[in-house]
Amino acid sequence: MTIAPHESTDAIAHDLAGWAAGIEPEAADLDLARRALVDTVAVTLAALDDPAAAWTDGLPAALRWAAVGHVLDFDDLHIPSTTHISVVCVPATLAAGGGGREYLAAAGVMARLGTALGWNHYTQGWHTTATVGAISAAVAAGLSLGLDSDGIATAMAHAVPAAGGVRQAFGTAGKSMQVGFAAQAGVRAARLAAAGATADPRAVGEWFRLVGGRRSPQVEGPIIPDGLGLKLHPCCYALQRPIAAVRSLGSLSIDDIARIRVHTPRSAVLPLIYNFPSSGLEGKFSLNYGIVAALLDGFPDIGSFTDAAVQRPEVRSNLDRVSLVAEPVGEGVLDGDCTVVVELRDGSQLEAVVDLPVGHPRRPASVADFEAKVRGCVGDERAAEIVNLDWISAAALLQRHLPGGVN
Structure with missing residues (x-):
């Protein structure tokens, strides 16, 4: 009350x-x-x-x-x-x-x-x-x-x-x-x-x-x-849904991707404060890096969030391909859902929507x-x-x- x-x-x-x-x-x-x-x-x-x-x-x-x-x-x-x-x-x-x-x-x-x-x-x-x-x-x-x-x-x-x-x-x-x-x-x-x-x-x-x-x-x-x-995945809980969405699209070559858009309530990304992280710790709070790591590594694990992993040339050259379309609503990191839209260089696009990541009490691991x-x-x-x-x-x-x- x-x-x-x-x-x-x-x-x-x-x-x-x-x-x-x-x-x-x-x-x-x-x-x-x-x-x-x-x-x-x-x-x-x-x-x-x-x-x-x-x-x-x-x-x-x-x-x-x-x-x-x-x-x-x-x-x-x-x-x-x-x-x-x-x-x-x-x-x-x-x-x-x-x-x-x-x-x-x-x-x-x-x-x-x-x-x-x-x-x-x-x-x-x-x-x-x-x-x-x-x-x-x-x-x-x-x-x-x-x-x-x-x-x-x-x-x-x-x-x-x-x-x-x-x-x-x-x-x-x-x-x-x-x-x-x-x-x-x-x-x-x-x-x-x-x-x-x-x-x-x-x-x-x-x-x-x-x-x-x-x-x-x-x-x-x-x-x-x-x-x-x-x-x-060893990173902020706010990254679990975006990573899950990217992984659900299957194996993709990052070279075939023109742009990636993430649609989600603003509250769902509030803790993700680093667009261009310079360290492993910052990478744990970066939407851009989480998406790129999921594409490059398949299943981001402890090794994906080291300083060296964040500084990989193939990471740095792709961080700016990720953009956020945030709705000004929400009260929590899991409000609404997370939609990832991948635009390919051939003009086609792929889309994945995740409401709850695996590991959530209502979607238990x-x-x-x-x-x-x-x-x-x-x-x-x-x-x-x-x-x-x-x-x-x-x-x-x-x-x-x-x-x-x-x-």
Whole structure:
């Protein structure tokens, strides 16, 4: 519901904390949690050679695991809230010794807070994963440390000073670092609450109003309302549909193409801020590059989004063939549909329309798709080990590969 000028948001933290403390996950919820665990660990291990791993050496585990886990932009997404839930909530849960139930409670809070803030929060420039992530990570860590609902509400309040992050960081290492800061802030907040540090839970409601909250979070419904979107390509979720549309046209020679037009609501490309990217990170937020990479590489994977891949001569010479026809409507990266029109040099044209990419909860990836993603991240030899991880073994594995400093 919309917040009236006289309406109090003082109870937001207590309401969400009480809900989180009382959830009773069903088998399907726990299955979703374990898929999120495996997916998050796989994309984190895939980034072990990224500079983010070295930059975060010696920093706390939750920060390190979340930052490295997000740097490839290959982790899952909750579409209604535009938040990367698992790359915040999995590291925070693991760093505090929790498991599936604790993850689910935090993921549910993150989904509800982000959805309540709405698309306007995102369009104003906030990086919702980071803003709501810090408070949600406090829920994961708080439950993992054994806090009751009052303690969780206190932990959420302690996380408020860190509940920031902006979209201007997209295309730089700052995006993944913001996510790491959020995860660690939540763990830190929960440890402070567990140690007895007091805080006023009404701070969460005050923060919510200040960052543009328009309707109170609703605790009804499934634990993670609308599920989680699985990415098949390591780039912004806004690129998943355009890439899928190009791939659906089959094998095309880029030399036969005169021009490519993408028709979609403006909201669907809002995060794609680089027309002519100069780095792999910028390429993850480039409509032009995503289209060209799909044509050149067939199935854009981790190797498609390196600095060297973006700088290929055959890429640079074709980026300006892509143009956007954006409708000035939409409230989300999947509003409307995505139509790609390819005009060939012989005068003919091809067209493909995609409304939902494979991996969306309403168009779920197959088991084979998911296992192929894991193999692409960790290699054939380790894939079975990663697919069979539980919460205890996952924490030990990450600590071995990315040892965290003092929390």
